[in-house]
Amino acid sequence: MSTVTWITVRGLFGRRRFLLLLPLPVLLVGLAVLSRGLGVAPADWGPPVLVGLGLAVVLPVVALIVGTGVLGAEIDDGTVVHVLTTPLPRWQIVLPKLAVAAGVTAVSVAVPLFAAGLLADSVRLGVALAVAASVGALAYSALFVAASLLTRRPVLLGLVYVLIWEGLLSNVVTGTRVLSIQHYVIALADRLAPTNLLSTTVSVAVAAVMTALIIITATFLSIDRLRSFSVAGETS
Amino acid sequence: MPEPTGVIHDIGYQRYTGPRLGRRHVFGALYLHGVRTAFGLGRSAKAKIFPWLVVGIVLLVAAAVTAIRSQIGEVIMTYAQFADAMSWLVIFFVAVAAPELVSRDLRSGVLPLYFSRPLPHADYPLAKLLALVTALFLLLGAPQLLMFLGGAFTADGMGAVWDELLDLLPGLLYAGLWAVVFASVGLLIASMTGKRAFAAGGIVAVFLMTTPIVGILSVLPSQTANQLAGIASPPTLVQGVGLWTMRDLLVTEDNSADLDLGSFGPVYALVAVALVAGCVALLLARYKKVAAR
Numbered sequence: 001m002s003t004v005t006w007i008t009v010r011g012l013f014g015r016r017r018f019l020l021l022l023p024l025p026v027l028l029v030g031l032a033v034l035s036r037g038l039g040v041a042p043a044d045w046g047p048p049v050l051v052g053l054g055l056a057v058v059l060p061v062v063a064l065i066v067g068t069g070v071l072g073a074e075i076d077d078g079t080v081v082h083v084l085t086t087p088l089p090r091w092q093i094v095l096p097k098l099a100v101a102a103g104v105t106a107v108s109v110a111v112p113l114f115a116a117g118l119l120a121d122s123v124r125l126g127v128a129l130a131v132a133a134s135v136g137a138l139a140y141s142a143l144f145v146a147a148s149l150l151t152r153r154p155v156l157l158g159l160v161y162v163l164i165w166e167g168l169l170s171n172v173v174t175g176t177r178v179l180s181i182q183h184y185v186i187a188l189a190d191r192l193a194p195t196n197l198l199s200t201t202v203s204v205a206v207a208a209v210m211t212a213l214i215i216i217t218a219t220f221l222s223i224d225r226l227r228s229f230s231v232a233g234e235t236s
Numbered sequence: 237m238p239e240p241t242g243v244i245h246d247i248g249y250q251r252y253t254g255p256r257l258g259r260r261h262v263f264g265a266l267y268l269h270g271v272r273t274a275f276g277l278g279r280s281a282k283a284k285i286f287p288w289l290v291v292g293i294v295l296l297v298a299a300a301v302t303a304i305r306s307q308i309g310e311v312i313m314t315y316a317q318f319a320d321a322m323s324w325l326v327i328f329f330v331a332v333a334a335p336e337l338v339s340r341d342l343r344s345g346v347l348p349l350y351f352s353r354p355l356p357h358a359d360y361p362l363a364k365l366l367a368l369v370t371a372l373f374l375l376l377g378a379p380q381l382l383m384f385l386g387g388a389f390t391a392d393g394m395g396a397v398w399d400e401l402l403d404l405l406p407g408l409l410y411a412g413l414w415a416v417v418f419a420s421v422g423l424l425i426a427s428m429t430g431k432r433a434f435a436a437g438g439i440v441a442v443f444l445m446t447t448p449i450v451g452i453l454s455v456l457p458s459q460t461a462n463q464l465a466g467i468a469s470p471p472t473l474v475q476g477v478g479l480w481t482m483r484d485l486l487v488t489e490d491n492s493a494d495l496d497l498g499s500f501g502p503v504y505a506l507v508a509v510a511l512v513a514g515c516v517a518l519l520l521a522r523y524k525k526v527a528a529r
Contacts (some may be wrong), residue, residue, distance in 0.1 A: 020438060024445055031452050040455055048451030057444045065437045072433065155433040156286050159331055159440055164293075168324045 004083065005096040008070050012104060021065060024058045025112035032116035042120045046197035050120060050129065054113050055185055059136055060162040063105045067144030068154040070097040071222075075148065080229075090226045098145050098219060105137035121195050128192030136185035139211050142218035143181070149225040177202050184211045262355050263363050270367025274333040286332045290325050291375060297322070298379030302386030315380045315407025316478060319414045322376065323471045326414060327443045329375055330368070330422035335435035337364045338423060342430035361523045365423050365516065372415035380407050406482045410474075417474050417508060418443075420515035427522050443470060463498035467507050476504035 012018055028049065035045035071094075074080040083093055110130035117126035143161075148154035170177045177183040183200045184207035190198040275291070276284035301312050313321055338361075341347055350360055384404045388397045425442055426435040446469035453465035466472035480501025497504065 020434070020441075024441060027445055027449075031449065035452055035456075038456055040452075040457065044455040045452055048448045048455075052451055053445065053448035057441075057448070061437065061441045061444065065434070065441075068433060073431075076431070076433070153282070153286070155436045156332060159328060159436060160286070160289070163324050163328050163440065 028112040063140035072148030101141040106134040132189035146218040266363035274371035331436040334422040334426035335432035368419040376411035
């Protein structure tokens with residue numbers, strides 16, 4: 001485990017505010033248990049919990065907070081200078097940080113989704129959701145790490161993507177789903193465990209190719225941006 | 237022993253003897269500054285991007301609705317429905333504006349400077365809250381005014397314009413309700429942290445994670461739970477109050493499958509009032525501590 005990984009993990013977990021991430025997954029499992037316990041049909045509670053809460057809210061919001069936290073917080077504080085002045089190649093800074101962000105997001109989203117999927121249908125759906133959510137966590141993290149290097153307002157930019165592009169537009173203009181990580185995740189999960197709980201208009205091939213493309217492009221973009229990074233003061 | 241050679245020069249320092257504007261002016265200045273901050277006025281172009289992006293989208297939608305209505309004669313949404321349709325954008329605007337209003341001051345540690353003025357500790361949060369409410373009301377009210385102007389100029393006769401106006405006024409009241417509820421919840425969350433990024437994320441998380449709870453409660457096998465489901469989330473709570481007070485303006489033939497309140501309309505109103513009161517009380521308590529430190 002490299003030092004950068006270690007620093008990033010400590011930066012994430014060392015503060016109290018990391019506890020803010022807990023309520024979302026707990027709520028996800030809690031709602032699933034509640035619905036199951038009261039005997040509601042999975043077809044009724046599955047879509048709002050699994051997709052509406054799990055894949056549309058918990059996954060992107062956790063990825064946004066963690067993904068912009070691993071690098072964006074250091075840029076905000078100005079402590080990124082200490083890492084940048086070490087003789088490390090830039091990819092050795094970006095990749096460990098990305099790995100930590102994706103790992104933390106994947107764990108905190110995949111575990112509750114597995115539980116919810118298990119309660120909704122079967123172990124297979126649970127595993128499918130967990131795997132697809134982990135892939136989605138990697139894609140979102142790559143995107144948000146790149147965003148925190150492209151702009152000084154990464155969280156707001158990420159919110160524009162999550163709220164306006166994925167939340168608002170892809171419900172109205174179905175064509176924009178081709179560029180929405182949320183629908184890639186749904187497509188992948190539905191392919192791994194075909195049920196009637198998940199439905200999307202994006203094909204699995206498109207989803208797989210686009211996810212890989214986003215991960216690779218965003219990672220290379222981050223490495224390239226960090227190569228010519230200029231340290232500036234607080235945004236006005 | 238040498239004589240002291242130092243000289244004290246009179247460089248003209250004077251006490252301020254002019255009129256002192258009291259508490260009302262401090263409050264007014266904070267409020268005006270708050271409204272300007274919410275829209276990024278008087279700040280760099282970067283600070284204007286996100287607020288004006290939202291304003292632009294909202295006005296664009298209003299213009300499109302007006303154009304369709306005047307050309308085809310089809311009413312896509314009423315004035316009151318406009319606020320409901322824009323709920324995601326309202327959430328985003330709160331996530332942009334609320335951290336700008338309070339988190340920056342916390343982060344740069346200027347609160348002791350504010351409270352060293354003759355400013356009661358309740359005035360600071362109240363001025364900020366009022367500013368956010370005003371900004372949200374403008375965000376939702378301006379497009380409705382645009383829709384009204386479009387409707388009024390295509391209407392035939394003063395009677396039709398008067399009818400339009402009677403539709404517009406409840407719509408504006410409803411926008412005010414949205415503004416008060418969202419501003420008080422959003423500002424309370426933003427006042428918890430000095431990091432704008434975390435404040436924005438927290439606001440969105442709180443508003444979004446409550447929506448699926450409504451979805452679950454409304455499929456539970458209990459009619460009472462179904463009818464009370466909307467209380468769990470701020471957008472549906474406001475919607476419930478709106479449905480109770482002005483049902484005919486919010487419900488059209490297209491979306492009759494919306495929230496079913498049963499006989500719990502007054503409960504929704506009470507919860508809305510309690511929510512706002514609770515958030516304001518917590519906000520005041522939060523700034524009491526800062527002021528005392």
